Amino acid sequence: MVIALNETQHGRPIGVKVREIRETLIKKKADAIIFSALDDIMWLMNIRGFDIPYNPLAFSIAFVTNSELHLFIDPTKIDKQVADHLNLGLVTVHSYDSANQFLQAWHEKNKSLQGYKVFVPNSTNYSLASIFGKENLLVAMSPIQMMKAVKNSVEMAGMRASHIRDSAALIEFLHWLEVEVEAGHDVDEISAAEKVRHFRAQQPGFVDLSFSTISASGEHAALPHYKYDAETGKAKIVKGGVYLVDSGGQYHDGTTDVTRTVVIGQGDDQFSFHNTLVLRGHIENAMAKFPKGIQGVRLDTLSRQALWEQGLDFGHGTGHGVGHFLSVHEGPCGISYRVSAGDEGLQAGMVLTIEPGYYLPGKYGIRIENCYELVEDAEHSAFLRFKELTLVPIQLTLIKKNLLEKKHVAWLNEYHATVLRVVGKYLLKTGKEAVYLWLEKQCVQLDEQSYDLWLTCV
Numbered sequence: 001m002v003i004a005l006n007e008t009q010h011g012r013p014i015g016v017k018v019r020e021i022r023e024t025l026i027k028k029k030a031d032a033i034i035f036s037a038l039d040d041i042m043w044l045m046n047i048r049g050f051d052i053p054y055n056p057l058a059f060s061i062a063f064v065t066n067s068e069l070h071l072f073i074d075p076t077k078i079d080k081q082v083a084d085h086l087n088l089g090l091v092t093v094h095s096y097d098s099a100n101q102f103l104q105a106w107h108e109k110n111k112s113l114q115g116y117k118v119f120v121p122n123s124t125n126y127s128l129a130s131i132f133g134k135e136n137l138l139v140a141m142s143p144i145q146m147m148k149a150v151k152n153s154v155e156m157a158g159m160r161a162s163h164i165r166d167s168a169a170l171i172e173f174l175h176w177l178e179v180e181v182e183a184g185h186d187v188d189e190i191s192a193a194e195k196v197r198h199f200r201a202q203q204p205g206f207v208d209l210s211f212s213t214i215s216a217s218g219e220h221a222a223l224p225h226y227k228y229d230a231e232t233g234k235a236k237i238v239k240g241g242v243y244l245v246d247s248g249g250q251y252h253d254g255t256t257d258v259t260r261t262v263v264i265g266q267g268d269d270q271f272s273f274h275n276t277l278v279l280r281g282h283i284e285n286a287m288a289k290f291p292k293g294i295q296g297v298r299l300d301t302l303s304r305q306a307l308w309e310q311g312l313d314f315g316h317g318t319g320h321g322v323g324h325f326l327s328v329h330e331g332p333c334g335i336s337y338r339v340s341a342g343d344e345g346l347q348a349g350m351v352l353t354i355e356p357g358y359y360l361p362g363k364y365g366i367r368i369e370n371c372y373e374l375v376e377d378a379e380h381s382a383f384l385r386f387k388e389l390t391l392v393p394i395q396l397t398l399i400k401k402n403l404l405e406k407k408h409v410a411w412l413n414e415y416h417a418t419v420l421r422v423v424g425k426y427l428l429k430t431g432k433e434a435v436y437l438w439l440e441k442q443c444v445q446l447d448e449q450s451y452d453l454w455l456t457c458v
């Protein structure tokens, strides 16, 4: 099956997108461009598919010339509605299997043209690229990479709306987890992960998870890419133990990715120390104002500074791009200690995660991850800043107050006020009063001057 997005979901018809691609072809003096990256094709055609778990993609190939637009896809996946949608976009649909033959014939017909060139994005497979002959290739990053990284206003509205519902689902989960563990009921990594899916699946517009949930108790959390199996997943989530949940959803209007690390009950001193360093790094990054167009690599240090001061670090990038009802990891921009391939600089309208962590092998791991949109700074129009999409409370009882400055506390207070206002309202609207009351407690405002009240009020 393939579905077509409507105008209120994609915000930009096929024709407008294709026109922009043809302008690129003219600029690059190319006669045609081939697309084989599935997220490029889904975005261009305003369709989504279900051929790959967690990724709303359909196996396909697209070919754009100055006057033609071809899509190669299994025709049995296309119903009347999708056919009409593609027809309206002036797309000629062919069977997936006929792509090679079609492209070969097209090449034969055009190869004698003066200055003949085919734009082949650098992600294209060898077999497709070799159809056109080495001397005729223009190999570069797919122009769609940047086009889809910068969300249009409709896509961004969808990202915001889906993040509210998704945050509500995760808050429901965290509330459920606390109640269950406090009651002494058995909760293991597998049953917790199933609950995460359960709460998301109840939300309107839910399609699938955006990746396989990382549900990690205790020392398992020390492995950043941990995946439970039937055996390891029996690890219990216990009072006083660390639990890390990294998960996300695919919705008709957006894609989400969020990580929280929690302790039901009291965390120990060492854990709170490391947790606060990670939190401080997250906040430092989230508060940053930076010039438009810089590469994400220049922001990466911000999320590590607090750890570095203590001789600590983490072994993964700070953040990645996120698609709009597409892949949860999306290029070309990211925030990493390595320059992300093809990073042409950060722009307003991009969606990025900030997810610093700290991992103590054999003991526990910590990661605090939110999605953010990049917006123009209100004071300095040549600058950008982060605006939160993810709205899930960050556990206040795991913070060592002497490791935060007033500005970090102010950020936390503002964040939690937004969480309560936006998601709280949504929870009440959907009849989740018990969850709302729990959320209210998680979002308590901290005293910015003296933190003395902290432990009594949380």
Ligand SMILES: [Mn+2]
Residues within 6 Å of the ligand: 257, 258, 320, 353, 355, 369
């Ligand atoms: Mn992530």
